[in-house]
Amino acid sequence: MKPHVKVLGWMYILLGILGILAAALTFVAITGGGLISGDETAIRITSLVGTLVGGFITLVSVPGIVAGWGLLKFKAWARILTLVLGLLNLPGFPVGTLLGIYTIWILLDNETSRLFGENV
Numbered sequence: 480m481k482p483h484v485k486v487l488g489w490m491y492i493l494l495g496i497l498g499i500l501a502a503a504l505t506f507v508a509i510t511g512g513g514l515i516s517g518d519e520t521a522i523r524i525t526s527l528v529g530t531l532v533g534g535f536i537t538l539v540s541v542p543g544i545v546a547g548w549g550l551l552k553f554k555a556w557a558r559i560l561t562l563v564l565g566l567l568n569l570p571g572f573p574v575g576t577l578l579g580i581y582t583i584w585i586l587l588d589n590e591t592s593r594l595f596g597e598n599v
Contacts, residue, residue: 488550491543498540506533
């Protein structure tokens, strides 16, 4: 199960990084739309909306990076955090569902519990 935990950790890190890149792209696209218009009101509104949307996407992406890093280091807290993230991913068909199922399958295994130093 050790290789599965490592793969899962890297998957969460990669998806978190992709989320942050998407947040930056969203911020630039929304804010840039206002700047292109040249209208001061549009610039203010799109700057605010771009910041809020980009910030929210970043906020939901960071826990995946933290969880992935913790999994790579076999930290017990990372197992719990990743299970929570895996459950939250389940409704996101198809990628989130597959990641959630894989997360639950890997992290609830008895061998995985021993890897994290937990008594089974």
